[in-house]
Amino acid sequence: MIDFGIVDAVDAEAIGEPGQRTFRLRARSGANYAALWLEKEQLATLGRAISQVLAERSAHRGDPVGEAAAIGSFVTHPDVDMQVVRLGLDFDADTDRLALLADDQAGLERGDTPTFRMEIGRTDALNLVRLIATIVAAGRPLCPLCGRPIQQAGEAHFCPGSNGHSKEVPIPGPDDATT
Secondary structure: OEEEEEOOEEEEEEEOOOOOOEEEEEEEEOOEEEEEEEOHHHHHHHHHHHHHHHHHHOOOOOOOOOOOOOOOOOOOOOOEEEEOOEEEEEEEOOOOEEEEEEEOHHHHHHOOOOOEEEEEEHHHHHHHHHHHHHHHHOOOOEOOOOOOEOOOOOOOOOOOOOOOOOOOOOOOOOOOOOO
């Protein structure tokens, strides 16, 4: 297991154009860097899970949160660079920190789990939740009937929600304001 301990900074990013993006969680602990590659839904679920754990278990729920530490210039070849197949979260109420546990396919097959571990302070965790929400929302617009991403321009969108019987519903563009 690779244990980063308490990270100095953590963030998330999407790389590429909507519909073709890849997602990663980035962490820095001293001079060590980690890139944990995730699917979009994994990243969105992680953001919701962190928010829920902090809401349910942190004694500091509702307290003001400061700025998170910036990850800074991220290295081209991080010390840990893995595709995540399984994530886990734990929370230590005494330190008010989350423990994020991640497995890659090789570690899972060997039974050598968790493959990677890091601890995230409350301030960094809450700022990560906000960043994840922004990243996930910046993708392709979702169909108002089925909730699936709308295809790229010029491609037909198959919508099971319409079942061929609904009236045509205007699909919001990227510039349309949402309420």
